[in-house]
Amino acid sequence: MRAIDLSAITDEDLQACAAIAAEAGVDLKDCYQCGKCTAGCPLAESMDLMPREIIRFLQLGDLETVLTAKTPWICAQCDVCSTRCPQNVDICSTMRAVRLASKHAGKQPVREADIFDDAFIANVKSHGVSNEQYLAAAYNLKSGHLMQDAGNAIRMLKRKMVGVAVHNSQGRAEVAALVDRALAADAKRRADASGKGGEA
Numbered sequence: 362m363r364a365i366d367l368s369a370i371t372d373e374d375l376q377a378c379a380a381i382a383a384e385a386g387v388d389l390k391d392c393y394q395c396g397k398c399t400a401g402c403p404l405a406e407s408m409d410l411m412p413r414e415i416i417r418f419l420q421l422g423d424l425e426t427v428l429t430a431k432t433p434w435i436c437a438q439c440d441v442c443s444t445r446c447p448q449n450v451d452i453c454s455t456m457r458a459v460r461l462a463s464k465h466a467g468k469q470p471v472r473e474a475d476i477f478d479d480a481f482i483a484n485v486k487s488h489g490v491s492n493e494q495y496l497a498a499a500y501n502l503k504s505g506h507l508m509q510d511a512g513n514a515i516r517m518l519k520r521k522m523v524g525v526a527v528h529n530s531q532g533r534a535e536v537a538a539l540v541d542r543a544l545a546a547d548a549k550r551r552a553d554a555s556g557k558g559g560e561a
């Protein structure tokens with residue numbers, strides 16, 4: 362782990378890191394940096410900071426490092442780290458909370474992951490289920506990776522693994538309402554946390 366200048370850490374940074382941990386239901390003091398979470402993470406090799414380091418930077422209040430890390434955006438939310446932790450630190454939820462904080466701070470260190478998230482939510486909200494072919498098309502268009510699936514798409518169409526028909530769930534209105542409720546709750550929680558209160 363690289364050295365950090367602790368004198369550059371502000372009270373606001375410390376509070377923001379504590380708020381991220383609180384959102385994940387984690388007490389940062391519980392982590393004693395044993396590394397069991399990192400040892401079990403199937404994606405550690407692709408990460409710029411190890412899961413253990415994300416917790417350490419939160420403990421130290423290094424907000425900028427945490428919010429610009431690619432790790433939470435690469436995390437697959439598999440929960441192995443949280444299961445292995447001898448201190449019951451919920452690292453998986455921490456990754457999710459960091460990702461949300463990073464998005465709301467406009468950091469987007471892995472732009473594609475953010476675009477995919479938004480496309481997936483829009484897809485499920487519209488149809489009540491995920492229509493993979495339209496999800497892939499929306500993602501490719503918004504990310505600029507236009508030809509990314511062209512070769513596979515033709516093969517999959519020929520084998521009828523995907524089609525052009527749109528599948529809509531019977532309960533799609535309820536799913537859309539659920540998505541809206543979750544987004545509104547997230548907006549309200551953030552407004553409350555930043556002291557602006559109550560606007561959703």
Ligand code: SF4
Nearest residue numbers: 392394395396398446
């Ligand atoms: S396994 Fe738990 S205690 Fe060990 S480094 Fe990871 S979060 Fe900290």
Ligand code: SF4
Nearest residue numbers: 402436437439440442
């Ligand atoms: S939840 Fe994320 S950080 Fe934890 S083990 Fe899985 S991929 Fe790694």
